[in-house]
Structure formats: structure tokens, C-alpha cells
Amino acid sequence: MVxxxxxxxxxxxxxxxxxxxHHSNYIRFFECARSAMMEAYGYSVQAxxxxxxxxxxxxxxxxxxxxxxxxxxARVTAAIRKMPxxxxxxxQQVFNQDGVLCCEGSVVLGFMDADTGRVLRCPEKFAxxxxxxxxxxxxx
Amino acid sequence: MVxxxxxxxxxxxxxxxxxxxHHSNYIRFFECARSAMMEAYGYSVQAxxxxxxxxxxxxxxxxxxxxxxxxxxARVTAAIRKMPxxxxxxxQQVFNQDGVLCCEGSVVLGFMDADTGRVLRCPEKFAxxxxxxxxxxxxx
Amino acid sequence: MVxxxxxxxxxxxxxxxxxxxHHSNYIRFFECARSAMMEAYGYSVQAxxxxxxxxxxxxxxxxxxxxxxxxxxARVTAAIRKMPxxxxxxxQQVFNQDGVLCCEGSVVLGFMDADTGRVLRCPEKFAxxxxxxxxxxxxx
Amino acid sequence: MVxxxxxxxxxxxxxxxxxxxHHSNYIRFFECARSAMMEAYGYSVQAxxxxxxxxxxxxxxxxxxxxxxxxxxARVTAAIRKMPxxxxxxxQQVFNQDGVLCCEGSVVLGFMDADTGRVLRCPEKFAxxxxxxxxxxxxx
Numbered sequence: 334m335v336x337x338x339x340x341x342x343x344x345x346x347x348x349x350x351x352x353x354x355h356h357s358n359y360i361r362f363f364e365c366a367r368s369a370m371m372e373a374y375g376y377s378v379q380a381x382x383x384x385x386x387x388x389x390x391x392x393x394x395x396x397x398x399x400x401x402x403x404x405x406x407a408r409v410t411a412a413i414r415k416m417p418x419x420x421x422x423x424x425q426q427v428f429n430q431d432g433v434l435c436c437e438g439s440v441v442l443g444f445m446d447a448d449t450g451r452v453l454r455c456p457e458k459f460a461x462x463x464x465x466x467x468x469x470x471x472x473x
Numbered sequence: 474m475v476x477x478x479x480x481x482x483x484x485x486x487x488x489x490x491x492x493x494x495h496h497s498n499y500i501r502f503f504e505c506a507r508s509a510m511m512e513a514y515g516y517s518v519q520a521x522x523x524x525x526x527x528x529x530x531x532x533x534x535x536x537x538x539x540x541x542x543x544x545x546x547a548r549v550t551a552a553i554r555k556m557p558x559x560x561x562x563x564x565q566q567v568f569n570q571d572g573v574l575c576c577e578g579s580v581v582l583g584f585m586d587a588d589t590g591r592v593l594r595c596p597e598k599f600a601x602x603x604x605x606x607x608x609x610x611x612x613x
Numbered sequence: 614m615v616x617x618x619x620x621x622x623x624x625x626x627x628x629x630x631x632x633x634x635h636h637s638n639y640i641r642f643f644e645c646a647r648s649a650m651m652e653a654y655g656y657s658v659q660a661x662x663x664x665x666x667x668x669x670x671x672x673x674x675x676x677x678x679x680x681x682x683x684x685x686x687a688r689v690t691a692a693i694r695k696m697p698x699x700x701x702x703x704x705q706q707v708f709n710q711d712g713v714l715c716c717e718g719s720v721v722l723g724f725m726d727a728d729t730g731r732v733l734r735c736p737e738k739f740a741x742x743x744x745x746x747x748x749x750x751x752x753x
Numbered sequence: 754m755v756x757x758x759x760x761x762x763x764x765x766x767x768x769x770x771x772x773x774x775h776h777s778n779y780i781r782f783f784e785c786a787r788s789a790m791m792e793a794y795g796y797s798v799q800a801x802x803x804x805x806x807x808x809x810x811x812x813x814x815x816x817x818x819x820x821x822x823x824x825x826x827a828r829v830t831a832a833i834r835k836m837p838x839x840x841x842x843x844x845q846q847v848f849n850q851d852g853v854l855c856c857e858g859s860v861v862l863g864f865m866d867a868d869t870g871r872v873l874r875c876p877e878k879f880a881x882x883x884x885x886x887x888x889x890x891x892x893x
Contacts, residue, residue: 345629345788345798346637346781350522350683351587352630356530357500361766364497368765372824378765379824382490390496392536397529403630404792404799447491485648485658485769486641486777490823492770501626508625512684518625519684543770544652544659630802631867636810637784640777662770669817670776676812727771 335413335463337370342406353400354407359436360393363425366409367440376462385447386456391420395438399429406430413463417455419443475553475603477510482546493540494547499576500533503565506549507580516602525587526596531560535578539569546570553603557595559583615693615743617650622686633680634687639716640673643705646689647720656742665727666736671700675718679709686710696743697735699723755833755883757790762826773820774827779856780813783845786829787860796882805867806876811840815858819849826850833883837875839863 341362349355368378381387401407412424420441427436444453481502489495508518521527541547548568555562560581567576584593621642629635648658661667681687688708695702700721707716724733761782769775788798801807821827832844840861847856864873 342789344781344785346635346784348630349626350628350630350632351527351529355626356533357497357504357626360497360500361764364766365764368823369762372762377824379822382823387491389491389540390537392534393496394532394534396532400529402799403788403802404797482649482652484641484645486644486775488770489766490768490770490772495766497766501624504626505624508683509622512622517684519682522683542659543648543662544657631807631809636813637777637780640780644777667771669771669820672814672816673776674812674814677810680809 334468335370335374335466336410336468337366337373338408338410339366339369340406340408341365343401343403345403348403351400353402354405356395356397359395359397359427359438360440362407362409362427362436363393363411363423363438363440366411366425367423370411371462374462374466376459381459382447384456384458386453386459387445387447388421388442389445391441391443393438393440395436397436399433399435401427401429401435407435408432416460416463417444419452419454421455474608475510475514475606476550476608477506477513478548478550479506479509480546480548481505483541483543485543488543491540493542494545496535496537499535499537499567499578502547502549502567502576503533503551503563503578503580506551506565507563510551511602514602514606516599521599522587524596524598526593526599527585527587528561528582529585529592531581531583533578533580535576537576539573539575541567541569541575547575548572556600556603557584559592559594561595614748615650615654615746616690616748617646617653618688618690619646619649620686620688621645623681623683625683628683631680633682634685636675636677639675639677639707639718642687642689642707642716643673643691643703643718643720646691646705647703650691651742654742654746656739661739662727664736664738666733666739667725667727668701668722669725671721671723673718673720675716677716679713679715681707681709681715687715688712693743696740697724699732699734701735754888755790755794755886756830756888757786757793758828758830759786759789760826760828761785763821763823765823768823771820773822774825776815776817779815779817779847779858782827782829782847782856783813783831783843783858783860786831786845787843790831791882794882794886796879801879802867804876804878806873806879807865807867808841808862809865809872811861811863813858813860815856817856819853819855821847821849821855827855828852836880836883837864839872839874841875
């Protein structure tokens with residue numbers, strides 16, 4: 334598994350009239366964790382863009398379990414269990430500072446040539462980045 | 474079925490470096506269509522809040538088919554096929570101005586007392602609003 | 614003066630834990646009114662981008678007078694009093710559905726070549742669009 | 754002066770079709786720095802809300818000097834030079850990771866009773882928090 338997690342304190346503007354993080358923001362937290370993983374593992378979103386590689390979103394699933402609110406700190410995880418061919422599936426979770434699971438889901442992304450818009454198979458450089466960061470974390 | 478649709482021109486700030494509407498915004502478009510439906514059908518989000526009724530999000534699914542970009546106008550639909558008991562499921566679609574399906578998904582919401590945080594069964598007033606707006610549209 | 618106004622119902626996700634539209638969103642409402650003006654007056658943001666013309670923001674001022682909340686509808690105005698040379702100044706106001714001024718401000722934009730990043734003087738095509746839509750509205 | 758700074762990596766969804774952080778987000782970065790300051794100095798936004806103290810925004814000014822883009826990290830500062838009476842003025846700056854000033858501005862906030870909506874003078878507890886964190890940093 335390729336695994337990463339990052340910490341995001343809740344921002345005031347992310348909270349809605351119920352006083353909780355608006356449900357649309359978890360999809361953004363998911364993206365932040367993926368971006369942080371790519372940066373940490375040596376092939377950042379910006380570096381990909383420089384290589385004309387972008388990641389169209391195919392689908393997202395979210396299940397909400399517990400609210401986050403101002404003062405909370407989200408710990409957001411990204412886990413990749415299968416080396417991608419044409420599609421990359423990322424399992425994602427958001428925990429609060431007490432380790433309670435607040436939201437979980439999965440995101441499926443494609444690979445696309447930024448100039449031509451053509452769908453690509455997973456580029457070797459991206460696959461190599463993943464392969465270099467396989468870990469046993471959370472493996473069952 | 475209870476059905477509604479609303480039109481949302483793409484806003485510049487909703488678009489990302491790929492020049493397309495960022496995928497997180499479709500979950501917000503979905504919400505806009507639900508809010509517009511409730512307003513149009515006589516029991517607005519604000520009226521619900523005044524009645525201490527809020528709608529915690531249980532889950533969201535999104536599948537992305539085509540991009541929207543600046544200059545496009547989204548037509549966003551909300552369809553409820555089953556009268557809710559404890560949960561309300563809304564099927565949602567986003568089309569562009571040419572009628573092309575750009576994104577579709579479903580949102581499951583609960584009913585909650587805004588003061589106590591207690592989960593509720595679908596309140597009668599909400600059920601009555603839905604019942605008063607059953608239509609045959611898109612029925613198969 | 615070149616003048617335009619557009620109507621934007623408040624969206625739930627735009628509201629914060631105080632139950633009011635978060636102050637950051639007014640700067641987005643301002644932009645929506647400018648975009649709608651350009652679309653209506655025949656030289657849309659997208660058409661400008663196709664012509665490699667983009668509008669870097671130089672400065673923004675906002676003064677907040679009254680809150681907007683869920684259920685309210687914003688009427689957002691854009692007024693240009695001076696034909697631009699290197700800079701375009703737009704005066705902007707946000708009213709609620711009762712005509713109460715909620716927020717006002719001004720936005721100064723530049724003109725830039727999207728490919729080279731070079732600062733431009735106001736392009737003739739943009740100036741012509743403005744000149745074709747001079748009105749007496751609100752002139753004192 | 755009361756001074757604080759915090760670091761915010763640029764998020765992909767914050768960037769617009771020009772590939773740069775959308776200008777509306779700086780007003781959110783400003784808020785993040787103020788929130789982080791209050792948290793660090795012992796009277797967080799949430800603790801204020803628990804005390805029924807909220808901060809209506811009176812005005813915001815922003816001047817944009819340089820763009821931030823994906824891969825950049827914003828360093829956002831908040832500086833209070835005068836102990837507030839009825840209004841709190843915060844000077845704010847955003848630098849990139851190379852120390853280049855990207856955006857600067859000021860935010861004026863009021864004090865309000867969250868329950869009654871009444872405008873307050875600066876509460877003693879808030880003033881005490883500021884007084885306990887006076888520094889010489891950047892004083893001229």
C-alpha cells in the first residue's frame with residue numbers, strides 16, 4: 334500500500350450555519366491529502382502539470398460519520414492499494430484530533446495529457462513514484 | 474417522483490487550473506438544486522431552520538462525465554423517488570447548456586433536531602411538502 | 614457610466630457559523646457581477662481568455678453594512694465611471710431583496726496577456742465593448 | 754504590537770484558470786492567520802463563540818502584488834498595532850516561500866454579542882489576551 338496522511342486545522346470559512354464543516358469541504362480535504370502525498374513522495378501536482386500530466390476525477394464517494402467544527406484538527410489519509418493502470422483509486426479517511434473517524438470515501442482519478450486532453454495509461458514516472466513508497470502500514 | 478431543476482451559470486472562481494469547474498463544486502451544485510426545490514415547494518431551508526429542522530449529510534456519490542467551464546451554464550436536477558422515513562435520498566444530475574450529462578450522483582440526508590442534535594424521522598411538514606409536489610416527470 | 618446588475622440567491626455553503634454569508638464571498642459576488650456584465654455586453658470572460666486577455670486583480674476594498682443570510686437574494690451591481698487606460702476601476706454594491714445596501718466596495722483590475730504575462734493597456738476591443746454600453750443610470 | 758504568522762501551503766482548489774490563487778482566497782488566508790493567532794494566544798475563535806463573542810467584519814482592504822500558485826507556501830501575518838476599543842484593526846500580509854510580498858491589506862472587525870446581536874466594546878478577556886502578547890517585532 335502507498336499511504337500518506339496530513340493534518341488540516343478546520344478553517345472558520347469551511348463551517349456552515351450548523352457550526353460544522355460543510356460536507357463539500359471533505360472532498361477538498363481528500364484532495365489536499367493526495368496533493369501532500371505527491372509533494373512528499375517527490376512528484377508534486379505542479380511537477381506533474383509541468384510534465385503535462387493532469388488527473389481528471391472519475392468518481393467520488395463519501396460517507397459522513399461525525400462532524401468537525403471550529404477548533405478541531407482533521408487528520409486526512411490517502412491510501413492506494415492497487416498500482417494503477419488506466420485509473421487510480423485512492424481510499425481516504427478524515428479523523429478528528431481524538432482519532433474518531435469523521436468521513437471516509439474513495440476517489441477514482443484518470444490520467445490525462447494536459448495539452449491534448451487525451452486519456453493516458455498511468456505514466457511510468459508516476460508509477461515509479463508510487464512503487465518507491467510502498468509501505469506495510471495498515472495492511473491486513 | 475418529486476422533481477426540480479435549477480440553472481447555475483459557471484462562476485469563474487469555481488474553475489481550477491485545468492480551466493474546468495473543480496470537482497468539489499458539483500456537490501455544492503447538488504445542494505443548490507435541493508435548496509431551490511425546497512424554496513419553490515414552500516418549505517425553504519431557512520423555514521426548516523426556523524422549525525429547528527436541519528439535514529445532516531449521510532453520504533454522497535458523484536460520477537463525473539464531462540467538464541463544465543467558464544461560459545457554460547449548469548442545469549442541476551434533484552429527484553426524490555421514495556418518500557423518506559429516516560433518510561432522504563436525492564438523485565442528482567448536472568447537465569450543460571447543450572443537455573450533455575456532466576455529473577450525476579446521489580445524496581442521502583437525515584433529519585435532525587437543530588437544538589438537541591437528535592436524529593428524527595421525516596417530519597410530517599416535510600413529508601407533506603414532498604407529497605404535494607409529486608410529478609410524473611421522468612417516471613419509467 | 615457603464616452599469617450592470619445581477620441577482621444571486623444566497624447559497625447555503627456560503628453561510629458561516631453566525632448564519633450569515635461569510636465576508637469572503639462578497640468579493641466573489643463582485644466578480645460574478647463583472648462576469649455577467651461582460652457576458653451581457655458581448656465580450657465574455659471566456660471570449661477574453663480566447664483572445665489571451667486576462668484581468669489580474671490590483672486591489673479590492675470592501676465595506677460591510679448588513680448581513681445576508683439563507684433565504685436572501687443578493688442584487689450585485691458593477692459600475693465603471695472612467696474609461697480604463699492601464700487600469701479598470703469597478704465600483705460594486707450588494708443589496709438584499711429589500712434594497713438595503715449590505716456591502717459596497719471597489720475593485721481595480723489590470724489587463725494582461727495570458728501567454729506572455731505582460732501587462733497591457735486596455736485593449737481596443739474591451740474599450741469598444743464598454744463604449745457601446747454607456748448609460749445614464751445613477752449618474753449624478 | 755501583537756504579531757503572529759502562520760504557514761499555509763497553496764491548495765489546488767484555491768487556484769483559478771490562470772493557474773494562480775484566486776484573489777478571493779487571500780481574504781480567507783487573512784482570517785486563517787487571525788484564527789491561528791487567537792488559538793495560539795489562548796482565546797480561540799471557538800472559545801470566543803462559547804463566550805457568545807463573535808467578530809463582525811467592518812471592512813477589508815487588499816492590495817495584490819505577486820501571484821501564488823500550486824507548489825507555493827503562503828506565510829500569512831497578522832499584526833495589531835493599537836489596542837481595540839470598539840473596533841479591532843488587523844494589518845495582514847501574505848508572503849511566498851521566498852519572502853516576496855504577494856498580498857497585503859487590513860481588516861477591521863467589531864465585537865458583537867452572538868445571542869443579542871448587540872455591538873460591544875472590546876471585552877476585557879479579549880483585551881487581556883492581546884495585552885499578554887505584546888511584542889517588539891517589526892516595530893519601527
